[in-house]
Amino acid sequence: PLGVALGTARRHRLLDWAQAHGGWVVEDDYDSEFRYKGQPLAALKSQDTADRVIYSGSFSKMLFPGLRLGYLVVPRALLPAFEASAGVLQNRSAELLQATTADFLDQGHFTRHLKKMRQLYTVRRGFLVEALASHCGALLQVDEQSGGINLLARLRVDVCDQAVA
Incomplete structure:
Protein backbone atom coordinates (compact mmCIF):
# COMPACT_ATOMS: atom_id res chain seq x y z
CA PRO A 1 0.00 0.00 0.00
CA GLY A 108 9.24 -2.33 -30.53
CA HIS A 109 7.29 0.88 -29.99
CA PHE A 110 6.39 -0.03 -26.40
CA THR A 111 10.04 -0.34 -25.34
CA ARG A 112 10.87 3.04 -26.86
CA HIS A 113 7.78 4.58 -25.26
CA LEU A 114 8.79 3.28 -21.82
CA LYS A 115 12.31 4.67 -22.16
CA LYS A 116 10.96 8.08 -23.11
CA MET A 117 8.36 8.08 -20.32
CA ARG A 118 10.92 6.95 -17.73
CA GLN A 119 13.08 9.97 -18.58
CA LEU A 120 10.09 12.35 -18.55
CA TYR A 121 8.71 10.99 -15.27
CA THR A 122 12.16 11.21 -13.65
CA VAL A 123 12.23 14.95 -14.39
CA ARG A 124 8.61 15.48 -13.31
CA ARG A 125 9.13 13.48 -10.13
CA GLY A 126 12.16 15.63 -9.28
CA PHE A 127 10.13 18.81 -9.76
CA LEU A 128 7.36 17.48 -7.53
CA VAL A 129 9.74 16.40 -4.76
CA GLU A 130 11.48 19.79 -4.94
CA ALA A 131 8.17 21.69 -4.84
CA LEU A 132 6.88 19.68 -1.89
CA ALA A 133 10.13 20.24 0.02
CA SER A 134 10.10 23.95 -0.76
CA HIS A 135 6.44 24.66 -0.01
CA CYS A 136 5.51 21.91 2.47
CA GLY A 137 8.83 20.86 3.98
CA ALA A 138 7.78 21.77 7.51
CA LEU A 139 4.64 19.63 7.18
CA LEU A 140 5.65 16.74 4.93
CA GLN A 141 8.49 14.23 4.75
CA VAL A 142 8.68 12.81 1.20
CA ASP A 143 10.03 9.27 1.04
CA GLU A 144 11.73 8.96 -2.33
CA GLN A 145 11.25 5.38 -3.45
CA SER A 146 13.43 3.92 -6.17
CA GLY A 147 10.57 3.52 -8.56
CA GLY A 148 6.88 3.68 -9.26
CA ILE A 149 4.54 6.41 -10.35
CA ASN A 150 3.49 7.47 -6.85
CA LEU A 151 5.14 9.35 -4.00
CA LEU A 152 4.78 8.63 -0.32
CA ALA A 153 4.55 11.76 1.84
CA ARG A 154 4.35 11.47 5.62
CA LEU A 155 3.02 14.19 7.88
CA ARG A 156 5.65 15.68 10.19
CA VAL A 157 2.96 17.08 12.49
CA ASP A 158 0.53 15.25 14.74
CA VAL A 159 -2.82 15.92 13.14
CA CYS A 160 -5.93 13.82 12.57
CA ASP A 161 -5.90 12.17 9.14
CA GLN A 162 -9.57 13.04 8.67
CA ALA A 163 -8.78 16.74 9.14
CA VAL A 164 -6.07 16.48 6.50
CA ALA A 165 -8.42 14.71 4.09
Whole structure:
Protein backbone atom coordinates (compact mmCIF):
# COMPACT_ATOMS: atom_id res chain seq x y z
CA PRO A 1 0.00 0.00 0.00
CA LEU A 2 2.96 2.35 0.47
CA GLY A 3 4.44 1.61 -2.96
CA VAL A 4 7.59 0.03 -1.58
CA ALA A 5 9.00 -3.05 -3.30
CA LEU A 6 9.92 -6.09 -1.22
CA GLY A 7 13.63 -6.71 -0.79
CA THR A 8 15.24 -9.82 -2.25
CA ALA A 9 15.16 -11.82 1.01
CA ARG A 10 11.48 -11.03 1.66
CA ARG A 11 10.60 -11.89 -1.95
CA HIS A 12 12.22 -15.32 -1.55
CA ARG A 13 10.45 -15.89 1.79
CA LEU A 14 7.11 -15.04 0.19
CA LEU A 15 7.69 -17.53 -2.63
CA ASP A 16 8.81 -20.17 -0.13
CA TRP A 17 5.66 -19.57 1.93
CA ALA A 18 3.41 -19.91 -1.15
CA GLN A 19 5.05 -23.19 -2.10
CA ALA A 20 4.98 -24.61 1.44
CA HIS A 21 1.33 -23.70 2.07
CA GLY A 22 -0.13 -24.19 -1.41
CA GLY A 23 -0.84 -20.46 -1.53
CA TRP A 24 -1.00 -18.08 -4.44
CA VAL A 25 0.72 -14.73 -4.76
CA VAL A 26 -0.86 -12.07 -6.92
CA GLU A 27 1.78 -9.76 -8.34
CA ASP A 28 0.34 -6.48 -9.56
CA ASP A 29 3.23 -5.15 -11.59
CA TYR A 30 1.62 -2.08 -13.14
CA ASP A 31 4.49 0.37 -12.68
CA SER A 32 7.66 -1.71 -12.41
CA GLU A 33 9.02 -0.21 -15.62
CA PHE A 34 9.33 3.14 -13.89
CA ARG A 35 12.45 2.63 -11.82
CA TYR A 36 14.52 5.74 -11.26
CA LYS A 37 17.44 4.41 -9.25
CA GLY A 38 19.32 1.26 -10.18
CA GLN A 39 18.13 -1.52 -12.44
CA PRO A 40 14.43 -2.40 -12.68
CA LEU A 41 13.48 -5.19 -10.26
CA ALA A 42 12.86 -8.54 -11.85
CA ALA A 43 9.26 -9.60 -11.62
CA LEU A 44 8.53 -11.98 -8.76
CA LYS A 45 6.96 -14.24 -11.39
CA SER A 46 10.36 -14.63 -13.06
CA GLN A 47 11.75 -16.07 -9.81
CA ASP A 48 8.77 -18.38 -9.22
CA THR A 49 10.11 -21.90 -9.76
CA ALA A 50 7.06 -23.48 -8.08
CA ASP A 51 4.50 -21.70 -10.34
CA ARG A 52 2.66 -20.03 -7.44
CA VAL A 53 2.49 -16.44 -8.77
CA ILE A 54 -0.41 -14.92 -10.70
CA TYR A 55 1.15 -12.02 -12.56
CA SER A 56 -1.01 -9.08 -13.61
CA GLY A 57 -0.16 -6.00 -15.59
CA SER A 58 -1.91 -3.12 -17.25
CA PHE A 59 -1.28 -1.19 -20.42
CA SER A 60 -3.64 1.49 -19.12
CA LYS A 61 -0.97 2.89 -16.79
CA MET A 62 1.87 2.49 -19.28
CA LEU A 63 0.12 3.86 -22.38
CA PHE A 64 -3.12 5.67 -21.54
CA PRO A 65 -6.04 5.05 -19.15
CA GLY A 66 -8.70 4.96 -21.86
CA LEU A 67 -7.14 1.82 -23.31
CA ARG A 68 -8.45 -0.24 -20.35
CA LEU A 69 -6.37 -3.24 -21.34
CA GLY A 70 -4.65 -5.53 -18.88
CA TYR A 71 -3.28 -9.04 -18.81
CA LEU A 72 -2.64 -12.02 -16.55
CA VAL A 73 0.06 -14.67 -16.58
CA VAL A 74 -1.57 -17.60 -14.81
CA PRO A 75 0.08 -20.72 -13.34
CA ARG A 76 -0.69 -23.89 -15.32
CA ALA A 77 -2.64 -25.37 -12.42
CA LEU A 78 -5.10 -22.46 -12.57
CA LEU A 79 -5.58 -22.32 -16.34
CA PRO A 80 -8.80 -24.40 -16.40
CA ALA A 81 -10.41 -22.23 -13.72
CA PHE A 82 -9.38 -18.99 -15.40
CA GLU A 83 -10.49 -20.23 -18.83
CA ALA A 84 -13.88 -21.21 -17.41
CA SER A 85 -14.27 -17.80 -15.76
CA ALA A 86 -13.22 -15.98 -18.92
CA GLY A 87 -15.79 -17.99 -20.87
CA VAL A 88 -18.57 -16.76 -18.58
CA LEU A 89 -17.49 -13.12 -18.61
CA GLN A 90 -18.02 -10.93 -21.61
CA ASN A 91 -14.85 -9.72 -23.28
CA ARG A 92 -14.75 -6.07 -22.27
CA SER A 93 -11.86 -5.06 -24.48
CA ALA A 94 -12.33 -4.58 -28.19
CA GLU A 95 -10.35 -6.98 -30.36
CA LEU A 96 -9.10 -4.06 -32.46
CA LEU A 97 -7.48 -2.48 -29.38
CA GLN A 98 -5.93 -5.81 -28.44
CA ALA A 99 -4.55 -6.35 -31.94
CA THR A 100 -3.26 -2.77 -32.17
CA THR A 101 -1.51 -3.10 -28.80
CA ALA A 102 0.02 -6.42 -29.87
CA ASP A 103 1.39 -4.78 -33.03
CA PHE A 104 2.69 -1.86 -30.96
CA LEU A 105 4.60 -4.37 -28.80
CA ASP A 106 5.82 -6.51 -31.70
CA GLN A 107 7.22 -3.50 -33.56
CA GLY A 108 9.24 -2.33 -30.53
CA HIS A 109 7.29 0.88 -29.99
CA PHE A 110 6.39 -0.03 -26.40
CA THR A 111 10.04 -0.34 -25.34
CA ARG A 112 10.87 3.04 -26.86
CA HIS A 113 7.78 4.58 -25.26
CA LEU A 114 8.79 3.28 -21.82
CA LYS A 115 12.31 4.67 -22.16
CA LYS A 116 10.96 8.08 -23.11
CA MET A 117 8.36 8.08 -20.32
CA ARG A 118 10.92 6.95 -17.73
CA GLN A 119 13.08 9.97 -18.58
CA LEU A 120 10.09 12.35 -18.55
CA TYR A 121 8.71 10.99 -15.27
CA THR A 122 12.16 11.21 -13.65
CA VAL A 123 12.23 14.95 -14.39
CA ARG A 124 8.61 15.48 -13.31
CA ARG A 125 9.13 13.48 -10.13
CA GLY A 126 12.16 15.63 -9.28
CA PHE A 127 10.13 18.81 -9.76
CA LEU A 128 7.36 17.48 -7.53
CA VAL A 129 9.74 16.40 -4.76
CA GLU A 130 11.48 19.79 -4.94
CA ALA A 131 8.17 21.69 -4.84
CA LEU A 132 6.88 19.68 -1.89
CA ALA A 133 10.13 20.24 0.02
CA SER A 134 10.10 23.95 -0.76
CA HIS A 135 6.44 24.66 -0.01
CA CYS A 136 5.51 21.91 2.47
CA GLY A 137 8.83 20.86 3.98
CA ALA A 138 7.78 21.77 7.51
CA LEU A 139 4.64 19.63 7.18
CA LEU A 140 5.65 16.74 4.93
CA GLN A 141 8.49 14.23 4.75
CA VAL A 142 8.68 12.81 1.20
CA ASP A 143 10.03 9.27 1.04
CA GLU A 144 11.73 8.96 -2.33
CA GLN A 145 11.25 5.38 -3.45
CA SER A 146 13.43 3.92 -6.17
CA GLY A 147 10.57 3.52 -8.56
CA GLY A 148 6.88 3.68 -9.26
CA ILE A 149 4.54 6.41 -10.35
CA ASN A 150 3.49 7.47 -6.85
CA LEU A 151 5.14 9.35 -4.00
CA LEU A 152 4.78 8.63 -0.32
CA ALA A 153 4.55 11.76 1.84
CA ARG A 154 4.35 11.47 5.62
CA LEU A 155 3.02 14.19 7.88
CA ARG A 156 5.65 15.68 10.19
CA VAL A 157 2.96 17.08 12.49
CA ASP A 158 0.53 15.25 14.74
CA VAL A 159 -2.82 15.92 13.14
CA CYS A 160 -5.93 13.82 12.57
CA ASP A 161 -5.90 12.17 9.14
CA GLN A 162 -9.57 13.04 8.67
CA ALA A 163 -8.78 16.74 9.14
CA VAL A 164 -6.07 16.48 6.50
CA ALA A 165 -8.42 14.71 4.09
